[in-house]
Amino acid sequence: MEKFINSYHYLIKKIYPARVNDGIDMELYKEVEKAHYKLEHASKKDESLFLNYRNTFFFFKKHINNAIKDGFGLIRNQLDDSDKSQLEATIQKLDGSLYDINELEVIVSYSNLIFSSYNLDTPLNDENLRKSSKSA
Secondary structure (H helix, E strand, C coil): CHHHHHHHHHHHHHHCHHHCCCHHHHHHHHHHHHHHHHHHCCCCCCHHHHHHHHHHHHHHHHHHHHHHHHHHHHHCCCCCHHHHHHHHHHHHHHHCCCCCHHHHHHHHHHHHHHHHCCCCCCCCCHHHHHHHHHHC
16 A cells, blocks of 8 residues: 555645645555455455445545546646547446545546656646636
């Protein structure tokens, strides 16, 4: 999971450069990591552990989805057709019922590859946020 935390931190830093040291972003990750660990290492099946994992994962996934949508909105006009369709498919997958942390890690890593290829230096101010929210 060490690779995942680095990928997640890179994504947030790339999309929201002003929030590099924001504790909320890392708390969401830590909660999912803790819930996943408890679920994986439980001595017996426990429905409450499963529900806790799904709840924390849902909010973490939603946070990642919002970041990818915002980044997509910022560079939509720069994207080639392949990258645009990949990000659209990623957003659609994140809007669905994905609850696999390994698959989420792959999504974040792949999204980072796309975002690192484009200029995301435009700050995400209120006007850009409205544009990205309308387009996504």
